[in-house]
Amino acid sequence: MRKAIYYAAVAVLAVVVMLAILAPWVAPYDPNAQDLLGRLQPYSAEHWFGTDEYGRDQLSRLIFGARVSLLAAVEVVAVSFLIGVPAGVLAGFFPGLVDGALSRVSDALMSVPSLVLALTIVAVLGQGLVSAMFAVGIVFSPRFFRVARGSTYEVRQETFIEASFAIGCSWWRVAWRHVLPNAMSPLVVQMAVVLGAAITAEASLSFLGIGVQPPTASWGGMLASAYSNLFEAAYLIWAPGVAIAATVLAFTIIGDEARVVLGTRQPVGA
């Protein structure tokens, strides 16, 4: 059963990724082509998921929106990973002052509601998807920090770390070559979880209008426009809503499976 759910999640994600990559070829219409005479149409053979307030094809926008969502999610993970992991390894490696300082910063970041901090950072960096996702990346970095710190601290106690010092490795080489590869598996799990969370974050920011700028299609933006036409065309809310939910769920399930498969790191030997 668990496996079946996992395969379903992989299938969903594979479809989303394929659609995102092949968007220009598989989308039936130009996502930004307006047809003001055919506004807010219900589902039909020509427009599977109907049309929005400007008569744009919902299906095409959904497909192009997948690109935005996935790219945004990858950006968030990249930013938070690159900030969180080195800081976490450092903190785990040098308990005491370094750990204390970095952990306090991380705690402070975690105590701030993520969207509020993202809004503030967007206000400073300016609107746009890239800066918005950069902001979310910063907000999410404590998640990687904490995991990296914990597993570094654990791996640090192993004899082979002592052994690598004894062959003349410098501390950063020990951290990079010997600690990090052994601390990777929980980070991989965390990556999957953050990818899902990032898609929600992107949708939320775009919904609020500070993420992707119109007319570019995004799931959050589609949700926003469907929401504003809720009383005339309630059916429009389904496509982006289900897309977001399904993708986030798929990432979470895959993360869960990764956790089971990778397990907690088993120390070798006696």
Added chain:
Amino acid sequence: MQSDTLLQVRGLAVEFQIGGQWTRVVNDAWLSLARGETLGLVGESGSGKSITSMAVLGLVSELGGRVASGSVRFDGEEVVGAKQGVLRRLRGQRIGMIFQQPRRSLNPAFTVGDHIAETIRRHSRVSRAEAWKRAVSLLDRVGIPRAAERASDYPHLFSGGMCQRVMIAMAISCEPKLLIADEPTTALDVTVQAKVLELLRELVRESGMAMLFISHDLTVVSEVTQRVAVMYAGQTVEVGTTRQIFSQPLHPYTKALLASIPGAGRQQRLKVIDGSIPPPTRMIPGCRFNPRCDCRLSDQCQSRPVELVEMPDERSVRCLRADLAVAS
């Protein structure tokens, strides 16, 4: 004479933080090791053997401790307070080290060949391919069958004895002048133990490197070493040739240790030393062994610390009553 000395540890004291207090774990350790010589360092668990060897590599601060006083001179250079760059060249290149738990001393994320090649590439400018080639020949040298194939296997595919061979290959990869073997055979079963010891002896004989052999197994020590230093509660209590130590021990602790070696076919109850080693947080004044000693003097032995003194025949002992042993 001086140039013959490879390693000299004098009055070494090492402290670690225990419960927020800097506590002396090693208090007055003395060692000297000539080129090509094998010195056994024996003592109970917690007597400071391993910490002393870490100090030789300058690794005390990496483990969170500090050297409080004393000096460690290796090949004419002071190790205590040396710069990181100097220490890194020392470790792996001029001093090789093998550990007690071979399977835990290898990084599970790398192949065994990588381990050896990394050590080589840390210390000499050779290409990746060249380092790998050397790694394979080293694996072959330490008796790993099908070395070329097995070099690309991961440590979990090796048994404990084989892992220890890999560690040995790593340790000797840069032809060090000193090999520190920290209880290299404790985690291995007896037959494997014998083979690993034989390999070590062979390597020492062929390469002319010195070996600091740390062990609490006196039988093993008597087989491989020329000289022995006995440690108790962070102090060196007796130093002498292996023959002297085993046939005519001067320190009551050494005597007690020798008396508690189990012998095959012996019917009587095994002798044990009453009491236990005092914890470093609660150090007794006077001779540290006095509460467990059966020839202590009630005042001198308990009031002030006992110094390590030189005795005839180039041996030294930390006991006020050593003359008793000499006389008998």
